[in-house]
Amino acid sequence: MIYFCPTPIGNMGDITLRTIEVLKSCDIIFAEDTRNSIKLLNQYDIHARLSTYHKFNESAMAEKIIKMADDNIAIISDAGMPGISDPGVVLVKELIKNNIDFRVLPGANAALTALVLSGLDTDHFLFYGFCESKSSARKKELEELKDFKFTLIFYEAPHRIKNFLEDLYEVFGKRKISISREITKVFEETIRSDTEEVLNLDITEKGEFVVVVEGNNEVTYLDIKALLEEEIKSGNSKSKAVKEVSKKYNLPKNEVYRESLNL
Known part of the structure; x- marks a missing residue:
């Protein structure tokens, strides 16, 4: 069996009993950085063979791992869940493609x-991860996200956090924000503020950052009937008009369809 095993994001005690059992049972463990992983493995007396699996050799190693599928194999990253802003997705896709269980x-x-630390809405949220490192590309990404009604979750590196926050305020305007760093570690810190005020705060540029931002709560009135009529005048069928209005304005398709019945 091939196992994708999450590892602690800081505090070594956050590993699960099942993960320890699986790692001890494996013939080989593929790690993002063996120098980091060996500390965790030594802590829990795990002595499986180690090999590297990172973003620079991900495709090649995926092929190798598939050939070893009869062994017990574990995939781990430096911290957290493999495949979430870490290597793992390429292998998962190949395993599914080759009908190999994992x-x-x-x-x-x-x-x-x-997200829970933030105190912001947890009913609906979007995990985005890392934005582009260059400001111009990053602002373009943020422009595409600014109208989302859901809480947004970003990852950011310490040396880019201030530039990220400046771009965030420029594109999103004033919204509630929560910034967490060094989660589960000795110097864990969470700042709850807004996107404007946070620019004046002294943020320690150490550790990995998770930025949680309030969704766009501005209520915008849209005359759906008028938008549908406009689409139909341009040559679209009623069903096509429903699809186009729903897509363009990020509206529930069933809501737009109900309005189309009044045309």
Whole structure:
């Protein structure tokens, strides 16, 4: 069996009993950085053979792992869940493609931990992860996200956090925000503020950051009937008009369809 095993995001005690049992039972463990992983494995007296599996050799190693599918294999990253802003997705796709069974174990996750810490809406949220490192590309990404009604979760590196926050305020305007760093570690810190005020705060640029931002709560009135009529005048059928209005304005398709019945 091939297992994707989450590892602690800081505090070594956050590994699960099942993960320890699986790692001890494996013939080989593929790790993002063996120098980091060996510390965890030594802590729990795990002595499986180690090999590297990271973003620079991901495709090649996926092929190798598939050929070893008869062994017990574990995939781990430096911290958190493999495949979430870490290597793992390429292998998962190849395993599915080749009809090879695998298991994903539950465990520590920085995004969900920071979301609950934020106090912002948890009913609906979007995990986005890392934005582009260049400001121009990053602002373009944020423009595409600014109208989402759901809470947004970002990852950011310490040396880019201030530039990220400046771009966030420029594109999103003033909204509630929560910034967590060093989650589960000794110097864990969460700042709850807004996107404007946070620019004046002294943020320690150490550790990995999770930024949680309030969704766009501005109520915008849309005359759906008028929008449908406009689409139909341009040559679209009623059903096509429903699809186009729903897509363009990020509206529930059933809501637009109900309005189309009044045309």
